[in-house]
Amino acid sequence: MRFLWFLLSIGLFGTSLSxxxxxxxxEFDAYTAGRTITYNANGQEFGAETYLRRQRVRWSFLQGECQEGHWFERGDTICFVYEAVDGPQCWQFFMTQSGLRAEFTGDTGTILFESPSDKDLSCPGPDVGM
Structure with missing residues (x-):
């Protein structure tokens, strides 16, 4: 029985019992406002987001192009709307000892973790240069 409880407590069955x-x-706004946060998934850099005034955001998968958008609270989720994405992308954010953990509420099951970083978001776009 203890082993089953251990498996459940570390989330091996896909849900957290904590x-x-x-x-x-x-709370989300107080933590993120004025910051750029880099996120990783499975130990790999996933993207970064700059949190601007009035719930405005700028997201990048760190490939040079950025998406402008905004966020809003919906129930127990924080939802993001971006220029080039249909519909809101909703996440639950949790504070951990090492920063934010974000769990996508859509059907992909994506979980992101805040990564320590002092990088600023660079958004030169696809048509910069020659």
Whole structure:
């Protein structure tokens, strides 16, 4: 029985049994406002987002192109709307000892972790240069 509880507690069955509460909109804003946060998935750099005033954001998969958008609170999720993406992309954010953990609420099951980084987001775009 203890082994089953251990497996459940570390999430091997795809759900977390912890009493974690997702960040609210004001909590998320207090942590992110004015910052650029780099995220990783499975130990690999995934992308970065700059959190601007009035819930505006700028996202990049770190390939030079950025998406402008905004976020809003919907229930226990933080949803993002970007210029080139249909519909909101909603996530639950949790504060951990090492920073944010973001769990996508769509059907991909993506989980991102905040990575320590002092990089600024660079958005030169695809048509810069010759």
């Amino acid at each position: 009493a974690e509460t997702p960040l609210s909109g004001p």
